[in-house]
Amino acid sequence: MNKPAPTPLTGKALLQKVKELSHMPRRETAKLCGYYSTTKDNQVRVNLTDFYDAVLKARGIPLSPDGTKDGRGREATYMVSVHKNGQIVIGSTYTKEMGLKPGDEFDIKLGYKHIHLIQVENGKDSNDGDEEE
Numbered sequence: 001m002n003k004p005a006p007t008p009l010t011g012k013a014l015l016q017k018v019k020e021l022s023h024m025p026r027r028e029t030a031k032l033c034g035y036y037s038t039t040k041d042n043q044v045r046v047n048l049t050d051f052y053d054a055v056l057k058a059r060g061i062p063l064s065p066d067g068t069k070d071g072r073g074r075e076a077t078y079m080v081s082v083h084k085n086g087q088i089v090i091g092s093t094y095t096k097e098m099g100l101k102p103g104d105e106f107d108i109k110l111g112y113k114h115i116h117l118i119q120v121e122n123g124k125d126s127n128d129g130d131e132e133e
Contacts, residue, residue: 008034
């Protein structure tokens with residue numbers, strides 16, 4: 001018969017147990033904190049993903065913060081492609097994240113397989129001559 005797995009630890013109890021078991025391998029720590037299941041063949045499967053999610057949540061680190069998405073559009077991928085007309089468009093998600101405004105200017109530096117956009121501030125570039133190539 002399958003023995004039900006114990007209720008996994010959460011919150012402060014989980015963090016305390018993880019601290020106590022810091023000398024043990026991660027899989028064993030997750031198992032001892034209750035993050036495992038038993039298959040039909042009585043094999044124990046450790047649920048590391050659930051364990052890591054619980055540890056992060058207990059530490060106050062949200063994996064998918066609510067309220068940041070409004071339900072419209074796609075998530076930012078930090079990738080762009082060249083359009084048929086040869087243009088590259090950087091979406092508003094990125095410009096908002098950087099606090100850019102209409103009219104902000106950039107110097108374009110071409111590398112072997114990259115393009116650097118260096119923001120120009122008050123007639124001089126913000127890089128002040130520190131060039132990485």
